[in-house]
Amino acid sequence: MKRPLQPSAPTAGPLFAVAAVTLIAATYGLARLGYGLFLPAFSASFELTPAVGGLLSSGASVIYCVSAGLGFVYAPRRPRLMTILAGTTAALGSAGIAAAPSTGFFAAAVLLAGMGAGFASPALVELVQRNTKPIHAAKRQSVVNSGTGFGVVAAGLLALMLGSSWRLAWALIAVIAVAGMLGVLRADVSRRHSTKGADDDAGRRERSGSRQRGLGLGELKWPLTAAFLYGVGCAAVWVYGRTLLEDQGGMPVALSAGAWIALGAGGAAAVLTAPWLARHSVRFTWPVTVLATAAATAAMVLAPGSTALAFAAAALFGLAYTAATSVLIIWATATASSSAAGTSALFISLILGQAAGAALTGALIEASGFGLAFAVAAAACGVSAAGVIARIKPRNTEDELRPSRATP
Incomplete structure (x- = not known):
């Protein structure tokens, strides 16, 4: 051949x-x-x-x-x-x-x-x-x-x-x-x-060897679950972050927009994580980026009136979120027979999780306030990270779920 x-x-x-x-x-x-x-x-x-x-x-x-x-x-x-x-x-x-x-x-x-x-x-x-x-x-x-x-x-x-x-x-x-x-x-x-x-x-x-025929989406069962849970968790900041800073923190509109510029700057800085993501396995990079998202979510709700903390939390969230979505692309490339189709599937799961998370967070805000709502969001990220650690065995991490190397 x-x-x-x-x-x-x-x-x-x-x-x-x-x-x-x-x-x-x-x-x-x-x-x-x-x-x-x-x-x-x-x-x-x-x-x-x-x-x-x-x-x-x-x-x-x-x-x-x-x-x-x-x-x-x-x-x-x-x-x-x-x-x-x-x-x-x-x-x-x-x-x-x-x-x-x-x-x-x-x-x-x-x-x-x-x-x-x-x-x-x-x-x-x-x-x-x-x-x-x-x-x-x-x-x-x-x-x-x-x-x-x-x-x-x-x-x-x-x-x-x-x-x-x-x-x-x-x-x-x-x-x-x-x-x-x-x-x-x-x-x-x-x-x-x-x-x-x-x-x-x-x-x-x-x-692809022993991989199943077609798009190999059967192997994406756990990545799809992890992406959905992560979407549930990150929705709090994406949807209600500025509302938190303005309503609870008393920030003027211009200052809360500045926090979102900091969030974007953190996302842009994720380009610097590309070599790190390429060197390490998904079993390591996914929990790190997802738990960083959880930390940023929790930090934002702790002191929404603190400009310095809010800007730092927003920047960390942008960095962690963008890096985590890069991990999803790497994960799809390593797992699905078609990297493009696998990425589509994982991103759809992520967005569906965000839609569910937005509804859940909104209901919790109305019932109990921002504190509980953002705590639940951070916990959802934690479950996503823990599930990956539990489900992906280290030996698989060393071969199937490591970013692509040169073809022998």
Whole structure:
């Protein structure tokens, strides 16, 4: 059987990584997560009650799962098409928000903009695999995934500088999404090596050995559970963090937005963890990042009126969350037969967990206050970490769940 020639495998240059980070920043940090930061400005311009605003946020999560499901099916074979859909939906949705003449039009644009993130992750996971030597793949996956943090920083800065001119801000977001998409498509060198790409696919199937046929999702049972529990735990900060700082801590809006910029900066700094994530096993990196998320969640609720503690907790949360999602990508790559489909499945589980966590946290806040609600969220993260330690045996960690090395 013909073996793939690894030295001839196409390798994209730095432009590919920069463009991929830009696309993740645009689809996740801006088009998807930017909605919450601009919600006060949106509410002043449209008929958005808190209930309607919450329903839109939930709807965006459902739409994300739909687009991620499409990525699950098509990204392993058509990653460039999924990249086009990621950039196009994020750009058109953002442009629609910028030009929205009515509440109904605005709501439809928000949902369309949220689709981009679901397409982007599986598409870029597959393209990174195709454009990177195996020994560097785990590191580059983590670098690209850090784009979420850069996007959150950009969203926070836009909210502070252009809060009243939010239409201009969202027009700029549309431009960034298009630029990231075009950059990825242009820098993708795998498209010029279709024959070698086919050989590489055959090699990956050959190396899968005893893995089950198809996408290998049966082996993702525990990763899916861990991702869902983590989503339940991290929802408290994502959904109610700013409310905690403003209502309980008495922070002005500008200062709480600053905390979210710190959160984004922490997420962007996760790029520095890429070598560490590539060197260590999932059995070690998942508990560390998830427990760091739990610590940040607990720290934020302990003294919401302390600016220094709130900013530090937000930065730690952003760093830990982004690193943990990078671990999910590495986990999918090491476990599922298709890294793109596996990533889609884990991210869908994560988002569903966040949706469940948002509802649970909201109910607990109403019943018992922020303290208990955030404590339960931190505990959910702890259960996710403990479950992985208990279920993954060290000997498996040394082979199957270690980031990819060079092919022998």
